Amino acid sequence: MFHLNNLNEYGHADKINGQWDSKTIDAMTNALINVASIQSKPSRGLIRAKNGKLPGCAGGKDPNEDVADFLRQHEGYSEKVYLDGNGIPTIGYGFTDPKFVSKGTISRSTADAELKRQIKSRQSALRDILGADKWDSLTDDSRKALTSYHFNYPAGFKSNTKFMKAWNAGNYAEAIRQVDAGMNDPKNPGLRTRRLAEQSLLKADPFLVGRHEVPMQPIIA
Secondary structure, three states: OOOHHHEOOOOOEOEEOOEEOHHHHHHHHHHHHHHHHHHHOOOOOOOOOEOOEOOOEHHHEOHHHHHHHHHHHHHOOEEEEEEOOOOOEEEEOOEOOHHHHOOOEOOHHHHHHHHHHHHHHHHHHHHHHHOHHHHHHOOHHHHHHHHHHHHHOHHHHOOOOHHHHHHHOOOHHHHHHOOOOOOOOOOOOHHHHHHHHHHHHHHOOHHHHOOOOOOOOOOOO
16 A cells, blocks of 8 residues: 655655656555555444534444543442532442432442433433433533533533523533633532533534634633
8 A cells, every 4th residue: 555655755655757656556556456445345333423513432433432531530330328518429430319328338330220211211301301402413522521411410411500591502612611610619629620621622623613712712710
């Protein structure tokens, strides 16, 4: 196949006396043959784009697994019950449901299964809350950020919140700024890191920033 090392310093294949040398001709011919071969093969097994975007993340990773990794990173895992920064009994990956807390312990495999279940459930709810057309237009990273925010602060998606008012008005720049619950909570310093990570993912989404300018200056405590 024709590789970059067949090109000269200007990015062109070399000619000898105004003509392509035999090695270059052979390389280019093989490249064309390979391209034709690829194009003639059926597309079975290839990932198809949805709404102009490839599903998943780098390397074809399942987008929901990427969401799970993001939540694992920011929630942390605890086999036993503990009190979070607000004194709420918590277990696993930030679970506060009494059916898990009451058992006192949770295995990692059970916690992983519950985490994935919650991701699907919350994303289904978010699609209804935010609007199916808007949700389907978001990048996987934006869905990841919003799922994380809902996982941590579902009250932020009530209709009377500043976030939802801005979202429904199509003012996505303001909606992104409103992804700020607990940003300066001294009892939960990790929330600032999490909110900034979520905002960063949302600011990179063409659907959200294409029609509204999002200020990029750092947030001052």
